[in-house]
Amino acid sequence: MNSVIEARDLGKRFGSTWALHSCSVRIPSGRVVALIGPNGAGKTTFLRLSAGLVEPTAGHIEVLGWSPQAQPTLVLPRIGFVAQERPLYGRFKVKELLELGRRLNPRWDADLAQSRMKRLGIPLERPARQLSGGHRAQVALTMVLAKRPDMLLLDEPVAGLDPLARREFLQNLMEAVADNNLSVVLSSHIVSELERTCDYLIILGEGQIQVAGGIDDLVNQHRVLVGPRAGHEVEGDPTVIRFSHTERQTTLLVRTDGRGISPEWEVHQVGLEDIVLAYLSRPTARSIPRPELAESPAGRP
Amino acid sequence: MSWVTWRQHSREAALAGSILALIAAFLVFEWIQMSSASLQLGLGSCRDNNAGTACGQALNSYMQNFFGMSVTVRYALTALPALLGVFVAAPLLAREVEQGTHTFIWTQSITRTRWFTIKVGLLAFFTVVSASALAGAVTWWHQPLDQMYGNGQWTFYEVTGPVPIAYAVFALALGLAVGSVILRTVPAMAATLLVFVVTRVAIQSWRPWFLAPMTKELPLPASDTSLRGAFEVSTPTVNSLHGVVDLVVYQPADRFWTFQAIETGIFLFLALLLIGISAWSLRHRIH
Numbered sequence: 401m402n403s404v405i406e407a408r409d410l411g412k413r414f415g416s417t418w419a420l421h422s423c424s425v426r427i428p429s430g431r432v433v434a435l436i437g438p439n440g441a442g443k444t445t446f447l448r449l450s451a452g453l454v455e456p457t458a459g460h461i462e463v464l465g466w467s468p469q470a471q472p473t474l475v476l477p478r479i480g481f482v483a484q485e486r487p488l489y490g491r492f493k494v495k496e497l498l499e500l501g502r503r504l505n506p507r508w509d510a511d512l513a514q515s516r517m518k519r520l521g522i523p524l525e526r527p528a529r530q531l532s533g534g535h536r537a538q539v540a541l542t543m544v545l546a547k548r549p550d551m552l553l554l555d556e557p558v559a560g561l562d563p564l565a566r567r568e569f570l571q572n573l574m575e576a577v578a579d580n581n582l583s584v585v586l587s588s589h590i591v592s593e594l595e596r597t598c599d600y601l602i603i604l605g606e607g608q609i610q611v612a613g614g615i616d617d618l619v620n621q622h623r624v625l626v627g628p629r630a631g632h633e634v635e636g637d638p639t640v641i642r643f644s645h646t647e648r649q650t651t652l653l654v655r656t657d658g659r660g661i662s663p664e665w666e667v668h669q670v671g672l673e674d675i676v677l678a679y680l681s682r683p684t685a686r687s688i689p690r691p692e693l694a695e696s697p698a699g700r701p
Numbered sequence: 702m703s704w705v706t707w708r709q710h711s712r713e714a715a716l717a718g719s720i721l722a723l724i725a726a727f728l729v730f731e732w733i734q735m736s737s738a739s740l741q742l743g744l745g746s747c748r749d750n751n752a753g754t755a756c757g758q759a760l761n762s763y764m765q766n767f768f769g770m771s772v773t774v775r776y777a778l779t780a781l782p783a784l785l786g787v788f789v790a791a792p793l794l795a796r797e798v799e800q801g802t803h804t805f806i807w808t809q810s811i812t813r814t815r816w817f818t819i820k821v822g823l824l825a826f827f828t829v830v831s832a833s834a835l836a837g838a839v840t841w842w843h844q845p846l847d848q849m850y851g852n853g854q855w856t857f858y859e860v861t862g863p864v865p866i867a868y869a870v871f872a873l874a875l876g877l878a879v880g881s882v883i884l885r886t887v888p889a890m891a892a893t894l895l896v897f898v899v900t901r902v903a904i905q906s907w908r909p910w911f912l913a914p915m916t917k918e919l920p921l922p923a924s925d926t927s928l929r930g931a932f933e934v935s936t937p938t939v940n941s942l943h944g945v946v947d948l949v950v951y952q953p954a955d956r957f958w959t960f961q962a963i964e965t966g967i968f969l970f971l972a973l974l975l976i977g978i979s980a981w982s983l984r985h986r987i988h
Contacts, residue, residue, distance in 0.1 A: 451808050454988040477810035487801040489709065500705050504809035540805075547810065 404429045404464055404551050404583045405450055411458035412445050419445040420607045423459070427585065427600070429550075431614075432577060434594045435587040436676055437604035441683070443587035444484065446604070447553045450585070451481040464550055477506055480544025484556040486536050490529030494522060494539060498546070505547045513546035520572075534565030538572070545576050552577075554586040558593070570597050591676045603676065605683030611655075615672060622675045625652045627665040641685045642678040653678045655687045702811060702819040713789055714827075721831055724778070728842045731774070735767055735845040771846055778839065778860045782872035783897050785828060787890045790876020793820065794979070795889040798987055817983050821976075825873060832869040836861055854957050855932040862961040867968035872897055874975035881982035904967060909934040911963045915953060918946040930954030 403426045411421040420442035427433055435443045448454040449461050452468030452475055461468065468475040488497060494517060502508045517524060522535050531539060537557065544552055557573070558566040574597060577584055588594060594601070595615065602612040611618065622641070630650040635643055642653040653670060661667060679685055707714070739745060742763055747756035794817075797803040807813045840861045847854075859865060876893045883889040914934045918941055932952040939948045952960065 448804070448988060451804075453804055453807060455985060472812045473810075476808060476812065479808070481804065481808040483801055483804040485801045487805045489802055489805075490800075492708065496708060500708075501809065503704055504702065504806075504811050506810055543805075 402429065403427055404431075405585065406462045407446075407449075407459065408461075409459035410446075410449065410456055410461050412442075412449060412454060413457040418457075418607050420449070420604075421458070423607075423609050425602060425609055425612050427583075427602075427612075429583050430581065431583055431600040432574075432598045433583075433585040433600040433602060434598040435585060435602050435604060436589065436591065436594070436680070437587075438589060438680060438683070441604040442607040443604055444555055445607075447481070447555050447585065447587060451479060451553050452476065453481075477547065478550045479553055480547050480549040480551070481553045482540045482544055482555065482557060484559060486540040488528040488536065488540060488543075491527060493525055493527050494531070495524035497528060497539065497543060498524075501543050501546055507548040509546045509548050512548075513542055516542045516545070532565075534561055534569070537561060537565070537569055541569070541573065541576075545580075548580075549582070551583040551585070554584065556588060557586050558588070558590070566593070573597075591673050595672050601672075601676070603679045605679065605685075608686065610679045610683070610685060611687040618675060619670070619672055621655055621657060622670050623654055623656050623658055623661075624668040624670045624674075625654055625661065625665040626650070626668065639687070641675075641687070642682060702816065703823060705806075706820050706823050710789075717785075717789075717827075717831070720781075720784075721835065724835065725838060728774070728838055731767075731770060732842050732845065738763055738766060739845055767846065771843070774839075774842075775857065775860055778835065778865065779868070779901075781835070782832075782865070782868040783894060785869055786872030786876035786893045786897055789824065790873045791880040791889040791893040792886045793824075793877060793880055794983070794987070795880035795884050795886045798884045799886050803987065813983055813987075814980075817980070821873075821877065825870065828869050828873050829866060832866040836863075836865045839865075854930065854954070858932075858957070858960070862958070863965040864961050864968075867965040867972070868901070871900075871968040871972045871975075874972035874979070875900075878975035878978040878982075881979040881987065884987065900971070904964065908960065908964065909952065911960055912952065912956060914950045917949045917951065918943065919949055920944070920946050932956075932960075 405425070405427040407423050407425050410423040412419050413421075419440075423442075423446070435446060437443050445454060449456055450463050450468060452463075452472050455469050463475050464478050466474045468479075489500075492500065498510070498513045498517070501513065502510055516538075520535070520538050522531070522539060528536065528539065541554075541557070552573075554573075558569055561569060570593060573584070576582065586598070599615050600613070601615050601618055603610040613621070627650055629645060629648055630652075634640055634650065634652060637654075639655045640652050641655060644651045652665075653674070658667060679687075742759040744756070744759055744763060747759070794803075797806065803813075806816060839857060843857045843861070854861070859868075872893075875897055876889075879893045879896065880886075880889040883892060909932070917928065918939075919928075920943060928949060928951060931949075931954050934950040934952065936947050936949050939946060941948070
């Protein structure tokens with residue numbers, strides 16, 4: 401399987417607002433994908449469309465080769481979805497949640513669920529509503545891992561966790577991903593921890609995909625150019641993501657492979673965080689309007 | 702899935718079970734009271750119940766003892782379907798969405814349609830079983846009361862036969878539909894109650910006209926027993942060729958089951974429409 405999610409001109413409108421529109425992307429399998437964007441950018445909508453919770457208003461989406469809306473019986477057993485609030489039935493004890501998982505999922509791995517609970521020290525007799533935030537997140541993660549899915553869809557999985565719980569959660573997630581060869585799509589608005597966790601990035605702004613690609617590729621494909629004060633024509637250039645002028649010089653963050661740049665510009669490498677921030681600060685900047693650009697080049701890990 | 706449904710709603714089930722058990726116990730208790738009173742007063746051997754006779758006085762004291770209670774029982778029983786709609790059906794979808802747990806349960810390996818079908822199927826099954834049991838119990842219970850009502854069966858029209866079962870099924874479907882449209886628990890409960898009461902009152906007002914009523918002139922003072930068991934729609938006093946008479950507009954006793962069938966049909970039809978609405982919402986509205 402080449403791609404885990406394939407969206408073509410995908411759009412979702414709530415009332416008169418397009419939460420997501422003209423969204424085309426092909427997410428390769430075996431990646432840990434970060435979906436980045438400010439609140440309201442459409443991250444949750446994208447994940448819910450992928451899980452089949454939402455119907456598209458326009459376009460198509462395929463998850464693991466099937467339509468999550470039309471073929472839920474094929475998609476649901478193979479994905480693990482956790483919403484941002486990590487909803488669980490508060491009155492259910494942990495062991496009852498696991499029993500629920502066993503009864504509703506054909507591929508349920510009871511040993512995995514039990515041993516994770518034991519390892520994390522989460523009491524099976526405790527009702528879900530009495531769990532700490534960190535434990536609750538871990539129970540929710542366990543519920544989806546024990547489904548033995550091919551892909552995880554996690555909406556803001558570490559939001560609201562304290563730094564320690566956050567690190568433990570991500571570490572835990574990465575172990576599970578490595579052990580089971582999972583694809584993961586997780587949304588976040590925190591940039592700092594992503595570089596260690598993720599290897600693929602999709603930036604959403606105002607309901608549209610601004611950029612999508614492998615993190616290494618993205619870092620290779622962006623440069624900061626510093627040169628003499630340029631005219632306003634650079635601001636209209638679609639490859640320019642961010643610009644700033646001082647009296648005598650102009651600094652640009654440009655999508656480029658570094659070739660064909662006129663020698664008057666001084667070319668600098670740029671880190672992931674700066675690239676992400678540049679896109680976030682200009683939600684209308686787009687580098688990847690077409691799905692073929694979102695494909696990863698061959699030979700990636 | 703039935704295990705999940707049971708685990709999730711065991712509290713409501715226990716509560717509903719206790720309410721039903723209490724009602725059953727109360728009915729048995731009152732039945733014993735009524736039967737022994739009837740025996741004591743010798744009502745069984747009465748032929749002439751006119752006021753002034755010994756039998757009339759006995760019946761009068763019997764009625765004083767039990768009339769109010771029987772009215773209370775009838776009202777209490779007609780409120781039960783509303784409770785079901787408001788407290789069980791309306792929150793079924795609304796609460797899941799309000800707490801976001803629908804995203805949890807609908808991303809297990811079970812489609813939301815299947816989830817809904819099993820859950821509502823189980824609920825409908827228990828509703829029909831309990832409503833039938835209750836309607837049966839009431840039929841048995843009101844026998845001792847029949848003597849004091851001229852139109853015994855019509856008096857208990859709303860709590861015997863298939864009609865109360867249809868009310869319960871309707872209330873269930875209504876709660877589900879309203880909950881699936883409003884998606885917030887408390888407003889959905891309030892709206893369910895309102896729509897239920899309005900619908901019941903509307904159909905109740907229409908009931909006398911399900912079939913064209915019959916009329917009969919009765920000379921005053923009326924002492925005719927030919928209308929025994931009929932459902933009196935109205936009894937205006939009018940001047941006719943035979944002098945001042947009661948013009949009785951009525952539905953005859955033998956239409957009882959026809960009326961039961963008509964009203965059952967109406968409420969089941971409405972229930973079906975409402976289930977359609979919830980199924981549509983489930984598929985297209987909830988996300």
